[in-house]
Amino acid sequence: MDGSSRSALTGCVLAGLLLVASASWAQDDEAVIGYRQKVMESQGANMGAIGDILKFKLPYQKDIAGHAQAISINARMIASAFEKPVSAGKTDAKPGIWKKWDEYKADADKLAEASDELAKIAAAGDMNAITAQVKKVGGACQGCHESFRKPKEQSYQRKQ
């Protein structure tokens, strides 16, 4: 094997390695997006569950505190879930998350605080106070979505 074919071979191998690396990166990105969406969907599911208990007057009022705690625990995972800047692909995350990371993180903290408070208030059992605090938790969702998530009608789900 002469020098030039050797270097060509090395080039090919390197290019191949790069290709594999970038493919696995891309795969990682997809997995990251999928994971983030699950974290967020579970927030929605817990908010929806609290809503069902209150609006349909279901006999699970004692569990509102548990749902609130779940939201709080999840909220503390939001920041780490979004640490890696992935905004391309089937995601509704806006790149602003990583441009204004501190603001984003503060929004996640606000959600954790509001849901901690809801857990406390829910334990006391005053329905009006609970509903008022649910609104505050919803407000924390809304405020962050307003800044950092694409509108629902532009959702990745509609593009599939």
Add this chain to the structure above:
Amino acid sequence: MTPTPLRVDPAASALRSRRRTHLSAMLAGVLLVTSGWGLAHAADSAAIERGRTVFHQAGGCGCHTDFEHGGAPLAGGRPIKSPFGTFYGTNITPDPETGIGKWSEKNFVRAMTQGEAPNGSSYFPVFPYASFTRMNDWDLADLWAYLRAQQPARKANRPHQIRPPFGWRFLLPVWKWLYFEPGAFRPDRARSAQWNRGAYLVNGAGHCAECHTPRGWLGGLRIDMALAGSDGGAGGELAPNITPDRTTGIGKWRVQDVVWLLQTGLEPDGDSVQGLMAEAIEHGYENLAAEDLESIAVYLGTVPPIRHEVKENDREPADSHSPRSSD
């Protein structure tokens, strides 16, 4: 086609209104004798309180407040983007120079129900008089009392920036001739009181259609697509389909789901509403009595279901770089 609602006999309505006036005059007389001049003030504050409710029915008139820049309430200056250019909400505080402090109640009612300024010129339909014209006289009177009682704020109106020919105000009477149908809400006697209450709130003060019904190229609401969602809602927002279509609308929602959304801004799946709707709930709808919200839900459940998926219409938010999938 839904059955054509019966028009309320205007003479009968006037008669009722005269009766109300007589009754309140008699009551006022009795009360004045018993408790003196303080009564006039009490009557005023009752009207103001009722007016606050009407204000909430209208979603809190947030287009007239520049929340983003910390503007004084109702003092205007808020930009409202539209396909025709940018409108700026006007000052509706009682400031005599820059607001509506010099208006009479008649001026106000004419603006709300005819879309006409005190000087006779027409308003752009971004001011939803096509809906407000459905409001009852007494609700308009109460809303006027409420607005009169607000803090005056001195802030000159900012001229709209509208592309020609849409910005030519003298063409507005033509637009009105084409699209504007003045007249108070006509109850449908064949329907329940609850349904009629919901229809009144949705089509009148609530002005739901102004964002949720798509518009034609001249900015007229497409009645054939009533409440089926629009990609050109106020502020350039996407407004979802709120007809009872089961796949693209809210046909799977229950009455409590609609009430809960209007009380908390939370959808059945636990997600939060965004943009102008979040504002209209916070400053308006969430304060309404549960019965009124139920009426709205019941009425919305009976409008013709329309299959229509609101899409982004090839627009991307400015700071989004996410590529579109290749389907």
